[in-house]
Amino acid sequence: MTAPALRLTGTARVGGRVLFGPLDLAVPGGEWCCLLGPSGAGKSSLLHLLAGTSGAVTLDGSARAGDGAPLAGRVALMAQTDLLLPWLDLCDNIRIGARLRGTRPSRAQAEALLDRLGLAGMGARKPGALSGGQRQRVALARTLLEDRPVVLLDEPFSALDVATRLAVQDMAAHALRGRTVLHVTHDPAEAARLGDSILLLAGGQIRAVAPPPDAPPRAPDATATLSATGHLTRLLLEAA
Numbered sequence: 001m002t003a004p005a006l007r008l009t010g011t012a013r014v015g016g017r018v019l020f021g022p023l024d025l026a027v028p029g030g031e032w033c034c035l036l037g038p039s040g041a042g043k044s045s046l047l048h049l050l051a052g053t054s055g056a057v058t059l060d061g062s063a064r065a066g067d068g069a070p071l072a073g074r075v076a077l078m079a080q081t082d083l084l085l086p087w088l089d090l091c092d093n094i095r096i097g098a099r100l101r102g103t104r105p106s107r108a109q110a111e112a113l114l115d116r117l118g119l120a121g122m123g124a125r126k127p128g129a130l131s132g133g134q135r136q137r138v139a140l141a142r143t144l145l146e147d148r149p150v151v152l153l154d155e156p157f158s159a160l161d162v163a164t165r166l167a168v169q170d171m172a173a174h175a176l177r178g179r180t181v182l183h184v185t186h187d188p189a190e191a192a193r194l195g196d197s198i199l200l201l202a203g204g205q206i207r208a209v210a211p212p213p214d215a216p217p218r219a220p221d222a223t224a225t226l227s228a229t230g231h232l233t234r235l236l237l238e239a240a
Contacts, residue, residue: 003149003180004069005029010061012045019045019057020204027197029066032173032181032216034195036188036209036232038240041201043184044080047152050182051077065150076146080154082139084127090114091123094142105145113141116171118164132159137168144175151176153183157190166220169194173217188232192225193218198232202239209235 005028011021020042027033037043048054049063052072065071084093091110098105111123117137127135136159143151156172157165173194185191191198194216198209209232212224219225 002067003030003178004074005066006050006064006071006150006180006182007066008046008050008059008061008063010059012042012049012057012059014045014057018204020201020206021061023201023204023206025199025206026066027180027182029180030178031196032176032183032194033197033199034183034185034191035199035201036185036191036236037201038236039186041239042204043201044154046201047077047154047182047184050150051075051152053077071150074148075150075152076143076148077152078139078143078154078156082127082135084135084138086127089124089126090119090130090138093127093138094145097142097146109145110141113144114138116175117141117168133161133164136160140168140172144172148179150180151182153181155185156183158186165190170217188236189220189225189229191232192228193220198228200232200235200239202235 005026008025012019035043045054045057049057049059050071085096088096091107094110094113095105114120114123117140119134119137140156157168160168183194192212195211196216198211200207200209212218212228214224
């Protein structure tokens with residue numbers, strides 16, 4: 001699977017109000033890019049513009065793949081809300097995208113993903129029986145099953161406790177290696193741990209911030225990770 005680079009250029013507006021821009025976002029193909037920024041900066045809207053699900057947000061510019069081919073059909077989006085269907089069990093929720101396209105991955109594939117995410121034996125449960133963190137892991141499993149070269153993640157680990165968050169980050173980093181990932185997060189420690197590249201969206205503009213030198217996922221207590229976390233925290237405070 002060839003993972004294309006991503007490019008978004010131009011100015012985004014909600015009604016007549018400028019949300020961000022003009023800016024030029026570039027995400028290298030096959031890399032995990034973390035996008036940080038204060039609340040309301042437009043991070044989630046940027047993801048939806050790339051996914052083609054932007055709703056009321058309009059872009060005076062373009063959102064495209066670096067290879068010139070359309071992004072449609074090559075993108076999996078994990079939104080902030082889990083969007084689980086309450087009347088389906090977890091395995092059927094994970095397989096819903098394929099079902100809507102007229103295919104049906106095996107139940108065993110969905111169960112294997114639940115197992116990898118610490119939810120073994122829970123495939124027959126309904127979403128209403130889960131905690132927020134468990135629902136978030138099911139939504140991640142659904143995204144992984146889509147098996148797309150481009151993956152857009154909006155706060156995918158925010159509802160997890162610390163130990164589970166680190167374990168799920170490791171699993172996702174391994175499962176998505178070689179794909180183009182744009183990961184929106186408010187957590188500077190998460191960006192310092194996971195990003196091949198790190199971007200900061202603030203004041204309508206975007207800037208690159210150097211990640212730690214070693215390969216992700218990085219040890220959370222490594223000196224370089226902690227230093228990068230501190231630097232990113234200072235930048236967020238300045239941008240608030």
